[in-house]
Amino acid sequence: MARQDGLDVVPGLDSVESRISEGKLAGIDLNLLVVLEALLQCRNVTHAARKLGQTQPAVSRALAKLRELLRDDLLVRSSTGLKLTSRGEQLLQTVPATLAQVREVISSRQVDRGIRLSINASFTPALLPYLLQSSARENAPFKINTHKDANEGVAQLRAHAVDYLLGTVFADEHDLESEIIFTEEFITLVSFERHQFGGVRPSEHAFLDLTHIHLVDNGVEAFPQVVDTLMTYGRQRVRLFEVKDILSAALMVSEGTLALTVPRSTAGWLMRTLRLSALLPPMAIPPNQVSMYWLAGMSDMARRRVIADIGAVARMVVAQDQGHVRALRAISERE
Secondary structure: OEEEOOEEEOOOHHHOOOOOOHHHHOOOOOHHHHHHHHHHHHOOHHHHHHHHOOOHHHHHHHHHHHHHHHOOOOEEEEOOEEEEOHHHHHHHHHHHHHHHHHHHHHHHOOOOOOEEEEEEOOOHHHHHHHHOOOHHHOOOOEEEEEEOOHHHHHHHHHOOOOOEEEEOOOOOOOOEEEEEEEEEOEEEEEEOOOOOOOOOOOOHHHHHHOEEEEEEEOOEEOOHHHHHHHHHOOOOHHHOEEEOOHHHHHHHHHHOOEEEEEEHHHHHHHHHHOOEEEEOOOOOOOOEEEEEEEEOOOOOOOHHHHHHHHHHHHHHHHHHHHHOOOHHHHHHHHO
């Protein structure tokens, strides 16, 4: 890497646009280059915003600034949609490589930042105490975020706010790699005081007659396979009771006649906290699959150990929480 006036200079940075002189560089938000890269690659404002974990209006404003800065439209409408201008095609050949060099410089100076993990909020109460004591953090700091849904977790990954995501991503994300940590079945929770069939498998009619909670926040479903199964058996979506977060839902179940269907380990820690009974759904619900995710092509020599350590802790905690509703397994096996 060359040096100029005592400062590191990333080779190729001047190829982004020769009009940006050294005198003007201090007044430019270099985060615009990250937006520029996404726009050049996606050729679509909406897709670029999704990739960056930003809103569409924010990316549109950034595009306007880039057009003014580079004195070029970059993206123009055509009969087949948006296409790059000739300047945009030139930048597409240089910007990704330039930013790769910048990221390498930054990452090389942050080798001690430690492990950064985002956990699905439904697992956090059970996992957090054990993860903070695990061997995964023996030689490095351990920073843990949470995400309410897959979209929020993936946005953290793409924004490089975290290195790993522990949870479930339902869409096929081409820029992510993953490894399955554990798979578990679903259990339905009802009030301990209001229902008499906790611990057994109710009839299909009795189960569908319950008022089921639909965990959904801003249109994003926590467990879409549960809703899909209920609808397959004739339960209308409009008859489901929508609640945003799992703790509020569990509190409502404990005090009323609602039913909440969640993964078995989640049911375990909720039953330790509230007076709830568990029952086995009478129909087959596709199991919940929890994985570790990271950005494709991520260079990390210690990744295998991190995944192994976090995975071991997660499986241990899940096994403990599942033990609180393990009696259900014996009942189902006798049927």
